[in-house]
Amino acid sequence: MLMHEHTWVGVRERVLRLAEHPESDQVFGARGHGFRLGPVMSEEQLRAVEADLGVGLPAEYRGFLLQVGAGGAGPHYGLMTPSLGDGGWQWRGVGLAFPAQPTTAEFAGRPFVAEALQGELDALDDQEPVQDAFTTDEEFRQAHAAWESRYEELYDAQEAGAVFLSEQGCGYTSLLVMTGPHRGAVWEDLRPMDRGIEPTGQDFARWYRSWLERAEQQLAT
Missing domain, CATH: 3.40.1580.10 (SMI1/KNR4-like)
Known part of the structure; x- marks a missing residue:
């Protein structure tokens, strides 16, 4: 056995x-x-x-x-x-x-x-767009949507x-x-x-x- x-x-x-x-x-x-x-x-x-x-x-x-x-x-x-x-x-x-x-x-x-991707997620956390950095609300929404999409992709992966x-x-x-x-x-x-x-x-x-x-x-x- x-x-x-x-x-x-x-x-x-x-x-x-x-x-x-x-x-x-x-x-x-x-x-x-x-x-x-x-x-x-x-x-x-x-x-x-x-x-x-x-x-x-x-x-x-x-x-x-x-x-x-x-x-x-x-x-x-x-x-x-x-x-x-x-x-x-x-x-x-x-x-x-x-x-x-x-x-x-x-x-x-x-x-x-998972370990390798955690480093990328931590770095991405620090890169979250803030509204004050953009001239218009639309630019901010687009940038944040792209950031969120990438974050979710790494999170799921x-x-x-x-x-x-x-x-x-x-x-x-x-x-x-x-x-x-x-x-x-x-x-x-x-x-x-x-x-x-x-x-x-x-x-x-x-x-x-x-x-x-x-x-x-x-x-x-």
Whole structure:
């Protein structure tokens, strides 16, 4: 058995056991996911996801999908689920009361360059047009519209190469990086507090298992 496969032995049973606890809804986010897990995915399904991604899934996450479930119970308001739709595979909030935004496999398979783009965004912040610098209102509106368009382009591009994995609340989300040197790591989108998309220092297995251990300790199971 590979190491990442051993990581998930018994985890599905542990999660589902929490659903039976009379105070399970006291765990943050549990009222939204109810400690329910989607069915596990097949090897054939994972290969289809990877074909749309253009890269292999991170090993620990792949093992989770095969052994624990496609989504559902997990940190914050629960895990997004890889789902096949008319436009191909994408991550959606199946069974979640408070899902994160969907991510297409094609978008998640692009290069992850959030750190590099943050520098450009910070510089662009300092270049926001101010009305006093323009002779007419129309000149200012045009300049500001161009600036805003470029800002939104860079802002959206920061999300490429990762999957929105879990909604934290208040606009904050957890992401799983799919490409590049940070592949397999969990990052956080902290842009609503005027920060950036930043690393948590955890891979997927540590991130998920830490959540499960905290939930078990809280409910003393």
